[in-house]
Amino acid sequence: MAESILGRIGQLVRANVNSMLDQAEDPEKMLDQLIRDFTNNIAEAEEAVAQTVGNLRLNEDDHREAEDAVREWGQKAAAASSRAEQLRGSGNAAEAQRFDDLAKIAIRRQLSFEQQAKTLQTQISQQTELTNQLKDGLNKMRLKREDLVNKRDELVGRAKIAHAQTQVQQAVRNVSVMDPSSELNRFEERIRRQEAQARGMAEVAASSLEDQFADLESDEDDLEIETRLAALKSGGSTGSLGAGSSGQLGSGSAGMSSDAMSGATIGGGTDGGSSTQG
DSSP states (O other): HHHHHHHHHHHHHHHHHHHHHHHHHOHHHHHHHHHHHHHHHHHHHHHHHHHHHHHHHHHHHHHHHHHHHHHHHHHHHHHHHHHHHHHHHHHHHHHHHHHHHHHHHHHHHHHHHHHHHHHHHHHHHHHHHHHHHHHHHHHHHHHHHHHHHOOOOOOOHHHHHHHHHHHHHHHHHHHHTTTTHHHHHHHHEEEEEEEEHHHHHHHHHHHHHHHHHHHHHHHHHHHHHHHHHHHHHTTOHHHHHHHHHHHHHHHOOOOOHHHHHHHHHHHHOOOOOOOOHO
């Protein structure tokens, strides 16, 4: 269980570190560093190839020297053998044997250098093959570096374009979130509500004014009624009732209808007639 938790923690840490590195990576700087590293690798490869070629040239020099020694000691062996035959022909066998021994020594040296030359030839063949492989690899690395340099400019350009496109898309998204038309719609809706409220207030004010006029007419009607009731209770003459009614009508109810006025006059006349008869 502990190992599982530690493993998950390690994986989480690596994921966070990789994410931070991805965010911190600058394509142009990373490509430049990659080219520098590749150039350093090429320099190391060139040094290795140079050492291999140098060793090859040394072996070739040793091989030539060995071949020259083979020829030289062969010539010495031949000269000693010829001198031994001459001395043997002249009857000097002891001196002839000495030259034969020298010829053998020369031949032994010749064989030694032949073996050395053979060994060097094998090494030269192997080193030549290795050198050719290293040179081929080095040339491929150089071509790869050239391609990388050319590709670097393309990738940097593409990275800049992609970054610009990302910024544009981000700006477009921010504009769409803060769309001016949506603000205009909101302001228009607010103004519409204010206009509706103003119309409502106007309607309320108009209704209140009409109510005030209605209350005024109602007050006038009540006043007329009270006046006539008072006249009836006072038991006054027709003239006084009529005069009071007419006076009251003239002063307090200028807006009374003709029917109401007629009714009031007729009523007053009847009361006056009854009073006279009595």
